[in-house]
Amino acid sequence: MSINLFDLTDRVAIITGGAGLLASEHAIALSAYGAKIILADFNEEKCNTAVDELKKQNINAVAKFCDVTKKESWEKLLSDVLSEFGKVDILINNAGFTNQSKSANYDAAFENFPLEDWNAIMNVNLTGAFLGCQIIGKQMLLQGKGSIINIASLYGVVSPNHNIYPGTGISQPVAYSVSKHGVVALTKYVATLWASKGIRVNALTPGGIFNDHKGLFLERFKQLNPIGRMSDKTELRGGIVYLASDASSHVVGHNLIIDGGWTAW
Numbered sequence: 001m002s003i004n005l006f007d008l009t010d011r012v013a014i015i016t017g018g019a020g021l022l023a024s025e026h027a028i029a030l031s032a033y034g035a036k037i038i039l040a041d042f043n044e045e046k047c048n049t050a051v052d053e054l055k056k057q058n059i060n061a062v063a064k065f066c067d068v069t070k071k072e073s074w075e076k077l078l079s080d081v082l083s084e085f086g087k088v089d090i091l092i093n094n095a096g097f098t099n100q101s102k103s104a105n106y107d108a109a110f111e112n113f114p115l116e117d118w119n120a121i122m123n124v125n126l127t128g129a130f131l132g133c134q135i136i137g138k139q140m141l142l143q144g145k146g147s148i149i150n151i152a153s154l155y156g157v158v159s160p161n162h163n164i165y166p167g168t169g170i171s172q173p174v175a176y177s178v179s180k181h182g183v184v185a186l187t188k189y190v191a192t193l194w195a196s197k198g199i200r201v202n203a204l205t206p207g208g209i210f211n212d213h214k215g216l217f218l219e220r221f222k223q224l225n226p227i228g229r230m231s232d233k234t235e236l237r238g239g240i241v242y243l244a245s246d247a248s249s250h251v252v253g254h255n256l257i258i259d260g261g262w263t264a265w
């Protein structure tokens with residue numbers, strides 16, 4: 001007898017932040033188990049390019065516009081997805097205001113960190129995930145089943161280690177860490193509210209993903225991580241499939257930490 005706990009045949013998955021580094025990895029993982037993929041981003045050009053790249057690997061994906069900070073934008077996305085696919089089974093709240101987004105004052109010191117930048121980061125990372133849970137989750141409630149995965153961060157579990165940044169040109173502002181702690185709290189709140197209605201909500205916490213990091217930052221990071229290296233971008237795939245599929249049918253409000261041990265010591 002074969003039991004395919006991870007089967008996602010014909011499940012419809014929305015992945016926000018579709019134009020970024022990790023969304024395509026989530027898409028590759030879900031698609032390998034049969035899911036149909038919608039990559040959503042407010043950067044339409046980059047999102048279309050990401051979908052073109054996936055199609056070259058025979059991955060069934062479409063690109064859609066969504067500004068995760070805007071309620072109307074989520075509603076339009078949902079209505080487009082319902083007319084094209086008829087349902088939504090999986091939502092990955094993955095869009096992030098990261099150090100790739102780099103607002104003008106992203107690197108400002110805490111003492112001078114501008115309110116505008118705080119609001120911009122909180123809006124994408126936390127309000128975006130709230131709206132996604134609310135609007136797509138409401139549809140899942142009608143269907144009686146769904147899996148929501150909120151992408152948090154190691155800095156949603158612990159504070160950034162302030163000693164690794166000086167002299168590297170990289171920084172992690174307060175709003176990033178606070179918003180990601182909020183994502184974990186949001187996950188527990190919605191998960192416990194909806195678990196008995198067939199909707200499972202969990203968080204997935206990546207550690208530092210290698211993206212051509214160099215020099216001092218890379219050396220310090222490797223030394224501080226028990227596994228001795230940064231994560232490869234492919235190393236979240238197992239966790240994504242697990243949380244999206246019935247393999248995790250009794251897993252509710254969990255934060256699956258995939259960080260090489262960073263938060264373990």
Ligand SMILES: NC(=O)c1ccc[n+]([C@@H]2O[C@H](COP(=O)([O-])OP(=O)(O)OC[C@H]3O[C@@H](n4cnc5c(N)ncnc54)[C@H](O)[C@@H]3O)[C@@H](O)[C@H]2O)c1
Pocket residue numbers: 016017018019020021022023040041042043066067068069093094095096097098099100101124151152153154205206207208209210
């Ligand atoms: N890369 C890492 O090392 C790492 C580590 C921990 C957590 N994470 C989290 O994983 C997720 C994905 O990270 P990534 O490395 O792919 O980030 P990335 O910066 O490469 O991609 C983020 C994407 O979100 C999109 N986005 C930003 N604002 C948006 C908005 N208002 N509406 C819609 N889309 C918007 C951007 O256009 C971009 O395509 C993020 O939530 C990030 O915080 C990443």
